[in-house]
Amino acid sequence: xxxSVKRNNFIEDIIDEDLANGLDxxxxxxxxxxxxxxxxxxxxxxxxxxxxxxxxxxxxxxxxRFDDTxxxxxxxxxxxxxxxxxxxxxxxxxxxxxxxxYFQQLYDWxxxxxxxxxxxxxxxxxxxxxxxxxxxxxxxxxSPFRNRNQAExxxxxxxxxxxxxxxxxxxxxxxxxxxxxxxxxxxxxxYRVVDRAHHRTGTDWKIYPMYDWTHGESxxxxxxxxxxxxxxxxxxxxxxxxxxxxxxDPDKIRxxxxxxxRRNVSHTVTSKRKLQQLVETGAVNxxxxxxxxxxxxxRRRGYTADAIKNFAESVGIARRENLVDMNHxxxxxxxxxxxxxxxxxxxxDPVKLVITNYPDDETEMLEAENSQExxxxxxxxxxxxxxxxxxxxxFKESANKKYFRLSIGKEVRLxxxxxxxxxxxxxxxxGNITEIHATYDPDSKxxxxxxxxxxRVKGTLHWxxxxxxxxxxxxxxxxxFTVPSPxxxxxxxxxxxxxxxxxxxxxxxxxxxxxxxxIGETVQFQRLGYFCVDPDTxxxxxxxxxxxxxxxxxxxxxxxx
Numbered sequence: 068x069x070x071s072v073k074r075n076n077f078i079e080d081i082i083d084e085d086l087a088n089g090l091d092x093x094x095x096x097x098x099x100x101x102x103x104x105x106x107x108x109x110x111x112x113x114x115x116x117x118x119x120x121x122x123x124x125x126x127x128x129x130x131x132r133f134d135d136t137x138x139x140x141x142x143x144x145x146x147x148x149x150x151x152x153x154x155x156x157x158x159x160x161x162x163x164x165x166x167x168x169y170f171q172q173l174y175d176w177x178x179x180x181x182x183x184x185x186x187x188x189x190x191x192x193x194x195x196x197x198x199x200x201x202x203x204x205x206x207x208x209x210s211p212f213r214n215r216n217q218a219e220x221x222x223x224x225x226x227x228x229x230x231x232x233x234x235x236x237x238x239x240x241x242x243x244x245x246x247x248x249x250x251x252x253x254x255x256x257x258y259r260v261v262d263r264a265h266h267r268t269g270t271d272w273k274i275y276p277m278y279d280w281t282h283g284e285s286x287x288x289x290x291x292x293x294x295x296x297x298x299x300x301x302x303x304x305x306x307x308x309x310x311x312x313x314x315x316d317p318d319k320i321r322x323x324x325x326x327x328x329r330r331n332v333s334h335t336v337t338s339k340r341k342l343q344q345l346v347e348t349g350a351v352n353x354x355x356x357x358x359x360x361x362x363x364x365x366r367r368r369g370y371t372a373d374a375i376k377n378f379a380e381s382v383g384i385a386r387r388e389n390l391v392d393m394n395h396x397x398x399x400x401x402x403x404x405x406x407x408x409x410x411x412x413x414x415x416d417p418v419k420l421v422i423t424n425y426p427d428d429e430t431e432m433l434e435a436e437n438s439q440e441x442x443x444x445x446x447x448x449x450x451x452x453x454x455x456x457x458x459x460x461x462f463k464e465s466a467n468k469k470y471f472r473l474s475i476g477k478e479v480r481l482x483x484x485x486x487x488x489x490x491x492x493x494x495x496x497x498g499n500i501t502e503i504h505a506t507y508d509p510d511s512k513x514x515x516x517x518x519x520x521x522x523r524v525k526g527t528l529h530w531x532x533x534x535x536x537x538x539x540x541x542x543x544x545x546x547x548f549t550v551p552s553p554x555x556x557x558x559x560x561x562x563x564x565x566x567x568x569x570x571x572x573x574x575x576x577x578x579x580x581x582x583x584x585x586i587g588e589t590v591q592f593q594r595l596g597y598f599c600v601d602p603d604t605x606x607x608x609x610x611x612x613x614x615x616x617x618x619x620x621x622x623x624x625x626x627x628x
Contacts, residue, residue, distance in 0.1 A: 076384035078117070081325055082125065082293060090292065094320055095127040098291050099153070099160075100282070102134045103145035103266070105339040106354040106361040107152045109375070109396070113330045116379035117295060119158040128161030130289055134282070135167050136275050138265040146266070152362040156372045162289070166281050167267045169288055173276045174228065176284065176314055177239060177258060181220045185313065186257065187213055188223040189240050196238070200245075200253050207245035207253045227260055230273035234260045241280075243309060251306045255279060283307040286322035287315065294324045298388060301326045328388040330379070332396060333551035335360045336561055341554060350565050351547070357601075357612045358547040358569050368544060369589040369599025369614030374403040390552060397615050404589060404597045404614070409437040409444060412482065412529040413577040413592040413611075415541060417456035419502045419533065422487060425453040430532070434514065435483040449578050451484055454533040456576045461528050462503050464492055471526040473505070479526035482593060486511040486524055529593045536576040539609040541598065543571040575611075582609065589614055 075083065086092055099118045101107060107115075122129035131153060135141050153160065180186035189196060189212045201207035227237055239258035247253055257280040264270050286294045296303075307324045315321050329337075336342065342359065345351045354361055357368035365375065378399040382391055412435075431451045438444040457473070466474040473479045475489045485507040493502040510519035546566055550556075553564040584590065589599040596617050601610040 077386065078121070078293075078295060078325065078327060078384050079124070081323075082121070085292070085323070092125065092127070094290070095125050095292050096130065096161075096290055096320075097121050097127065097293060097295075098130040098132050098164075098286065098289065100132045100134050100285075101149050102137070102140075103142065103149060104137065104140040105145060105343065106148055106363055108337045108339075108342065108362065109332055109335065109360040109365065110329055110337045112152075112156065112362055112375050113379045113382070114295075114297070115153055115156055115158065116376055117327070117384060119153075119156075119160075120380075121293075122158075122161075129158070130162045130164050130291070131160035132162075132164040132285060132289065133166065134278065134285075135165050135265070135267065136278065136281050138261055138263040138275065141266055143266045148363060152366075155362070155366060156376065164285075164289060165267060166276075166285050167265060169281075169285055170268065170272055170276070172288065173281060173284055174274075177276075177280075178221065178224070180241065180257075180313060181224060181239075182217060183313075184217070185242050186220070186239055187215050187242055188220045188227075188237050189213075189254075189256075190223075190237050192235065196240075196256075200250060203248075203250060209245055210240070210254065213242065213254070224258070227258070227274050228272070230262070232260055234262055236260065239274075241310075249302055249305050251279070251302055252309070255306060279303055279306050280310060283310050283322060283324070284314065286324075287311060287319070290320045291322045292320055294322050296324060296326050297329045298326050298386075300324070328385040330382055330385075331388060331390050332360065333390055333393045334546040334548045334553070335393070336548070336554045338554065341561060344562065345547075345565075348562070350562065357542070357544050366587075367599070367602065368612050369404075369597060370400055371403050371407065371589075374400040377403065392551070393546065394619050397619065400615050401597070401617070404591065406440055408589050408591045408597055410435075410439065410593050411578055411581055411590045412449065412531055413539070413541075413575050413581070413595070413598070414456045414458055414529065414531050414536075415543075415573060415575045415592075415595060416459040417531070417536075417576045418459040418462065418500060420455045420457045420462075420530070421502060421504050422453050422455070422507045423490065423504050424506045427453055429453070430534070433483050433512075447580050449483060449580070450532045450535040452532045452534055455481075455530045456533055456536060457503070457528055457530050459500070462489070462492070462500065464500070472528060473503070473526070477526075478524045479528055480511075480513070480524050482527055482529050483513050484530070485509070485513075486519070486522065529595075531576045531578050533576075535579045537579050537582055537609070539575050539577045539581065539611055541573050541575045541611045541613065542601065543573065543613045545569045545571075577609075584609075591617075 097118045119129050189210050199208045238256045240254045243252045245253045258274045261275045304324050355363040355367045378396045432448040433451050434446045435449045461472040463474045473489045478488045480486050487505040487507045489505050491504040492500050510517045547569050548564045549566045550564050554561040584600050586600050597614040598611040599614050601612050604610045
């Protein structure tokens, strides 16, 4: 469907309605506001695509703003990683902002709240505050400090700022309504003491603003017109608006918060706490482990930015949460890589094949196309010799008519090479096949134009010349969890569903040209899947990560269950 006829999602409808009601399009501004306390994952990627995609559609700026108000969990390395992820996805931000840029302004506004009788210092413990808040069906009760006088509130708040109190002695709360049906409106905390160095401001501040106080006010400072959040922030909208009511200048843009549903992908978890648990327990090898659905993990596995963006667009923006099958993401990955990845030959489970009637000392350079989709990608030369490797599963000593691979007395074509016929096999003492013998038809060379070369056989096998084979390490990655929703089971912990077979490491035999591939480059191992050169690769030891198989192998497993 072309862009000219593509239907709006409800987020775009909101923006278009505001424009129709008089909002100046030139004042449109969006933002993506991650907290730098971990690595971004596939859910964040969807939010990135939404916000920056709106910027592209309306040709208006998008800010990248770090919500860095919790120095206990935030680090500069996460700031850098997030910037890398956004850039890798192909987006450019207008302003790089930090909530910490606004610490002084937020503090000054908080002082004004105290002076206006709309905030007070509470000296109760966190447990006492929580108890007095009541329940969704029972109203809360006022804090004994709710009517503290202005002078005392100001003095204690300044002393908190100066580091004169410990982390649990005082908090600053907004004075709203302890009987509100919205629990978030029952005098929420807006400042707490945190005695930790901040990644940007160091030890300048001893108090830090809470998310709800920071978010809307930061949107206002940056003049964001539309602040899009996931559905769990819907109850926060009333508080977002209350805080804005206290500071908004009627002559300036008033931000609007609206919510959309998360895109949850099957066989994954996206909670930062759970992702961190996977890392800390050694279930994965770091935040960029190719089994992780962090953007850095997906990138290392060989995912492309276009595949992720196409996935996000195809799923769309919804008002209700739903579980998107991993197959849907993998479909877009295969579709993109099919256009972009060169074809090569690599044998994952090699068994020796001897062509008995091929000259002993001859090496022939055969021409192989790099892409079946794009002729402009050209050709490469592949060595062919008497001794080859083929996949062990591509040979059976005897087979029925439905087996289209090599067997005794049966013909197959070797990709880009000759038609061969199985003649015999050699086995070890345990009955395992160690060597296969075959003969070839010298006139059947692919592309030679002879009648024999055009003869049709039902099977085509990939192969590698044994004397020229390049040994490579291949990491066969599979889904990290064995069930679609590992974190929703009420009886089991999500860690119990970790797939014990999510990584298998093997030594494979590759065509020699693969030694020229660069780190991060993805190719198709013909008949097997897409594989990416891992950063652990060294000059004499190449490592490939399986990005995705050519076909969905999980559908059969799940349908069988």
